[in-house]
Amino acid sequence: MRTIYILWLRQLKRYFRSKSRVIGSLAQPLLFLVALGYGLGPVFQKAGEGNYVQFLVPGVVGMAIIFSSVFSGIEIIWDKQFGFLKETLVAPVSRVNIMIGRTLGGATTSTMQGIIVFIIAILIGFKVESASSVVYAILLMLLIAILFTALGTIIASQLDDMQGFQLIVNFLVMPLFFLSGALFPLEGLPKILAALTRIDPLSYGIDAFRTILGGVSTFGLGLDLTILSVITITFIGIGSYLFSKIQI
Amino acid sequence: MEPRGFYDIIPRMNIIEVKNLTKKFGDITAVDNISFSVEKGEIFAFLGPNGAGKSTTIKILTTLLNPTAGEISLNSFDVAKNPDAVRHSFGIVFQDPSLDDELTAWENMEFHGVLYNVEKNLRRERIEKLMRFVELWDRKDSFVKSFSGGMKRRLEIARGLLHHPKVIFLDEPTLGLDPQTRNHMWNYLKELNKTEGTTVFFTTHYMEEADKVAQRIAVIDHGTIIASGTSEELKTKTNTKSLEEAFLSLTGKTIRADESNSADHMRMAGKLWRGGNKR
Numbered sequence: 001m002r003t004i005y006i007l008w009l010r011q012l013k014r015y016f017r018s019k020s021r022v023i024g025s026l027a028q029p030l031l032f033l034v035a036l037g038y039g040l041g042p043v044f045q046k047a048g049e050g051n052y053v054q055f056l057v058p059g060v061v062g063m064a065i066i067f068s069s070v071f072s073g074i075e076i077i078w079d080k081q082f083g084f085l086k087e088t089l090v091a092p093v094s095r096v097n098i099m100i101g102r103t104l105g106g107a108t109t110s111t112m113q114g115i116i117v118f119i120i121a122i123l124i125g126f127k128v129e130s131a132s133s134v135v136y137a138i139l140l141m142l143l144i145a146i147l148f149t150a151l152g153t154i155i156a157s158q159l160d161d162m163q164g165f166q167l168i169v170n171f172l173v174m175p176l177f178f179l180s181g182a183l184f185p186l187e188g189l190p191k192i193l194a195a196l197t198r199i200d201p202l203s204y205g206i207d208a209f210r211t212i213l214g215g216v217s218t219f220g221l222g223l224d225l226t227i228l229s230v231i232t233i234t235f236i237g238i239g240s241y242l243f244s245k246i247q248i
Numbered sequence: 249m250e251p252r253g254f255y256d257i258i259p260r261m262n263i264i265e266v267k268n269l270t271k272k273f274g275d276i277t278a279v280d281n282i283s284f285s286v287e288k289g290e291i292f293a294f295l296g297p298n299g300a301g302k303s304t305t306i307k308i309l310t311t312l313l314n315p316t317a318g319e320i321s322l323n324s325f326d327v328a329k330n331p332d333a334v335r336h337s338f339g340i341v342f343q344d345p346s347l348d349d350e351l352t353a354w355e356n357m358e359f360h361g362v363l364y365n366v367e368k369n370l371r372r373e374r375i376e377k378l379m380r381f382v383e384l385w386d387r388k389d390s391f392v393k394s395f396s397g398g399m400k401r402r403l404e405i406a407r408g409l410l411h412h413p414k415v416i417f418l419d420e421p422t423l424g425l426d427p428q429t430r431n432h433m434w435n436y437l438k439e440l441n442k443t444e445g446t447t448v449f450f451t452t453h454y455m456e457e458a459d460k461v462a463q464r465i466a467v468i469d470h471g472t473i474i475a476s477g478t479s480e481e482l483k484t485k486t487n488t489k490s491l492e493e494a495f496l497s498l499t500g501k502t503i504r505a506d507e508s509n510s511a512d513h514m515r516m517a518g519k520l521w522r523g524g525n526k527r
Contacts, residue, residue, distance in 0.1 A: 006362040014350045083346035090310050091363040092335035248312045 003093045004101035011072065011105025015112070022113070025071075029064040029117050033057065033124075036183065049185065057121040058209035059182025062144065064117040065110050066202055069145045070173050072106030073152015076243075077159055086248055095244035103153060103236065107145035114141040129214045136212045143228055144205040150235035157242040176202050186218045201231045261324075263288040263415055263447045264309065269318030271304055278304040280471035281318075286415075286464075291441055291448040293462035295455075295495060297504045301471040302451045303343060306419055309449075310340050323414050336364070339413035341404045341421050343451075349393035353384055353403050356392060357410060364411035371410070378406035381436060397424045405433060409440070416440075418450035422457060434461055455492040465491075469499045 015022065037053040037060075044052035079085035088098050115138060118126075128134055155168055179193070180202035189197065197203050208224035211217040217224075264286040271279040279301045286292045296302050307313040309320060311331040320327040323337035347356050357379065361371035379385040382402035392400065401424060408416055416437070422430045438461065440446045452458055458465055459479045466476040475482055475498050479491050486497040 002362055002365075006359055010348065010351065010359060013355070014348075017350055082349070083342060083344055084348045085346075086312060086342055087346045087348075087360070088363065089312060090335055090338075090340055091360075092332050092365070093363050094332070247314060248307065 003091075003097050004104065007088075007098060007101025008105040008108065011102065011109055015109040022116075025068050025113060026064070026116060026120075028067070029060045030120060032063065032183075033060045033117070033121060053121075053125060054127065055185070055210075055215065056183065057118070057126045058213055058215070059180070059206050060121070061114045061117050061141065062180065062182050062202060062206045062209060063177055065114040065141055065145050066148050066177055067173060068113045069106060069110040069148035070152040070155075070168070072110060073103070073149045073154075073239075074156045074159075074165070074168070075106070076102070076153060076156035077162055077165075080156075080246075080248065081161065085246075089246065089248065095246075096240045099153060099240045099243040100236070103146060103149045103239070106149035106152070107142060110145040110149065111138065111141045114138075114145070133212050133214065137209060140205070140208055140212060143225075143232060144202070144209075147201060147205070147228060147232040147235055150232065150239045153239040154235060154242055157239070157246055176200055179203070180206050181218070182206050201228065204228050261288050262286065263290075263323055264449065265319075265321045266305075266309070267319045269305070269308065269320060270316045271301075271308060271313065272316045277471055279308070279315075282468070282471070282473050284466050284473055284476060286447060286449060288414075289441065289445045289447055291438070291461055291463045292450070293458040293465045294449065294451045294468065295458055295465060296451075296468035297499050299504050300468045300499075302468060303419060305468070306340075306417055306449075306451070310338060310417060311335060336411075337413060338415040338417060339408035339411060340417040341401075341408045341419065343419040343423075345400050345404065347392045347400055347403060347407075349391065352389050352391055353379065353395070354388040356403065357407055360407045360410050366411050374410055374412075378409060379403075382406045382433075398426065398429060401425055402429060402433075412444065413446065415447040415449060418448065420451055420453065422452060422454065430457070437461075455490070455495055459491040467495065467498050474498055 033053070033056060037056045041052040044050070044055065049055065076085065079088075089095070118137070118141075122128060155164075155172075159165075179196050179200045181197055182202070186194070186197050186203065186207070204219060204224040204227045207218050208221055208228065211221045211224070219227075262285040264284075266285065267283050269279055269282050270277065282301075282305070294302055294305070304313065308315050309322060309327065311327060311334055314328065322334045325333040325337065327334050348359070351359065354375065357375045358371070361375065366374065376385065379388055382405060384399060384403055384406070387395075387399070392403065395403065401421070405418075405421060408418075418437075422433065425433070434457075437446075437448055441448055448461075450462075462479065464476065464478055465482060466473050467482070468474070475485065477485070479494075482491065482494045482498075483489065486494040488494045488497055
């Protein structure tokens, strides 16, 4: 337990110390929120779908979380490059615990990113129905964050350097985000796109998020949470296995 | 010879035992069927030119790499079957830094102590003692990224000793250290070796250092051990006067290509990228 805690603590310390990174990774979701939220708002309204900002906020919070989670998982590559990973790998600690500590740490910092974006959204006019929905929303953020941090760990355990990094951003993180229904409703889509959105785990995260915050659900909260939990457990399992096989 | 003390009466046991160890990376054989052992309480030097297989051997002994073939035991635990028990038994100072730059010196020590399950009061006490010893106590709250190479090295040495390991591996520990610090460090290690019976396994390119501190030496080249024994035995065997001459006579005078790893590639890429942006 203590080893998980110290690894978690390390991630948090690193997070609070790199203020430029915190601010940098907030810029993108906020840009989406403001530019798209207000830019496409009138069109969305005319199409009879209601307030676009109200629709978009769960998606943009999801964006903040998926980006920072995947990247905090990928941080393992940095630790590999700059030697610190060796220090943890020679320690008499089970590698599963190392993986779990890191994942929880990364997920916690990503959830904080999500919360910051969420607070800013409320400040610029997002309406929350009740205090309890905010609590559920934060718990959901944590679940989504764990899922994608574990995904980042899986990727990082397979890479030796940052050269594959851009590939991951363009072919994994971006598609996961754009196909998740973060920006548009998932109803009435062309068949291929509809199919793609349904194999994207983030779709269920954003759908659950929207449901909790008083929006319309596409899949139903029960299905959302079931799928998210199953994928999270699977990813942690695969991540732990691959992490335990790392050789330097 | 008369037994001098308690440790001389009981038969010395081997704390490290390596039998027919081989490591291949694809077609390249980095370590080729080597066998050697290190006695408990010994100061053992593992010498060889760049790329000879020293670091690979250390990585295998410290559970970071799996061997292709061979049996290794450390502190009588099988390295392949019981890695956690093995990890408890040794401390290591790596060739290249393995500190977290974003943490302070003290936090790096604390992190290590928690990972190795050193009880809190004892941990705090030892951290202070070790950091005072490497003369970094007054910098304990500075970030490691602000440290010079030598300071990082000293911190790593302090960290490697924090959990009082049975064996301490030092992969070129004195690289970049000034003679004062080097001397200081070896005095401490020799003291630890005497009082706690800690086995010291080190590599170095400074032959006079190996000559002075090592009780036994093994020379590895092209993945095989080509000679071993005390410094005197190696000199006698090669009919030379100094260990440096003995080493050169054993390994030849050609300069070896240095090993390069992905970290180097990345640093290189980083340099190119930064350079390219300057224009």
